[in-house]
Amino acid sequence: MLELAANGFWGGDGVRAGSRLSERWFNAALWLVALLFAWFLIGLGSLVVGDLPQVEQRYTLEQFLEPDQARTSAETLKQIRRAMDDNRRRIEQDRLALDAAQGATEGARETFANWLKTRDATQRVDQDPGLIARTQQLDALKDAERAVEDRLTELAQAQADLSERERDQIRADDAERMEAQQKLDAAERSQELRVFGYRLALTLPLLALAGWLLMKRRHTRNWPFVWGFAFAAAFAFFVELVPYMPSYGGYVQYGVGVIVTLVGGRAAINALHAYRARQAQVEARPDAERRTEIATDQALARLAKKVCPGCERPVALGDPNTNFCPHCGLGLFEDCPACTQRKSTFERFCHTCGTPGAGAAVPAA
Structure with a gap:
């Protein structure tokens, strides 16, 4: 630098x-x-570096799952959910049947109550055939209602069992997928390292070649x-x-x-x-030897910045008596041999009379 x-x-x-x-x-x-x-x-280079990952195949999670186990697990879960759907439909149907049975029981009970109010109060209740028939009808309706309730209870228990099986299967699938995800992450990290190696193998020689060319x-x-x-x-x-x-x-x-x-x-x-x-x-x-090795343009540029062309230290060039660098002793100004005008020792010609300078430096090639 x-x-x-x-x-x-x-x-x-x-x-x-x-x-x-x-x-x-x-x-x-x-x-x-x-x-x-x-x-x-x-x-x-951006296109080449960006396309380098295409030399490697892209991994997916399914590649790290056991095919038979994953297929069996998916089929089992599908069957469980199908059974849950069927069970849910039966529950809905039985709930409708229960509502109908409860409605029929309630209607029969109201009819029975009204009939009791209008019957002969002097008649013996236990010998009344109508009363016995109506009571038996109410019992039958209540039995039908209980049967529907029992079916609903069994279906609810079956649904709970199916839900538990579904949760167990999902947990098993999640554990299997987590293990596969770990394998996928490891494979992708290895792939990233390989692709980075490809990029490094491409860019590092270019950087070394660029350094050699600059030198x-x-x-x-x-x-x-x-x-x-x-x-x-x-x-x-x-x-x-x-x-x-x-x-x-x-x-x-x-x-x-x-x-x-x-x-x-x-x-x-x-x-x-x-x-x-x-x-x-x-x-x-x-x-004199030092001044011949400093290019004229370079020396004049440094003098314009008020620094010594040789050691690059600051020099009080505004002082007309400063003809040498106080740090390294390099001659900076001299008098023209023809017109005695003060000029830089690095100028090839006197800027007043045009006479060639005795200590002029050879311009750089």
Whole structure:
């Protein structure tokens, strides 16, 4: 990252702050090419990553149930429910019959009561044939009513037994399905791991290739395609792959985060110390040699930010007496040998008289 910042985040053929206006427009167009290339690669990669689960069959709960046992259980439950429906219909019919019997008994009882009121009070009750017949009729109606009630009691008991059998069968089915669901969950987790492995096997090499291209090929004339491929590979790995990463309660994600942070932090620390060591070596070299290794455009861009082109530390450039960096000793300004006008040591020509500078740096290729 430090090297990228030092190079102005451009590729090998990219333009810098002091470039021609046409070159800047061409460079912007090339960055647009890089983004379009990345966009198309991202779309293609999203389709590929999204279609990877199709290489695996989709599991269903029925695949983990014992076929014979499930069929027998379903048939048993169907028979129980059919018997319950038949029993329920008989109960409804007997209830209607009971209502009719109770109505007939009640009607006969009222008729008997009225008949008693109008009969001869002097007649002996126990010798009255009409009274005996009517009493026997009432008893017969009551017996019929009791018979219906007995049938209803038996049907209610049968219905209760059938309901208990139904609950037992449902509990057995639920236990069997729960066991099958556990097997299904285990199979789906294994499948998710395999599909994640497919995605990782696809995206990880792309990310490694993108890193290699950035290190080796980003300064070539094909840098837009290098950066476009790098953007697409990073998107495929960090956006397309991470949502499919197994969680296991967050342990995997946090664990991966810790590892990535350690590796990335260690790399950044090593890069910082390496940068400081290189800067120390560079600052120990002669002034003229150091200035020849700094590109003119890069040096002028840093001077515009009021920092030293060599060590990148702040310098009081507003002071006309500041000709050298107080931190590393790099020469920043000198007097033109022709017109004695103060100018930057990195300018190829004097901006007043056009005389070539003695310590002008060779422009970067």
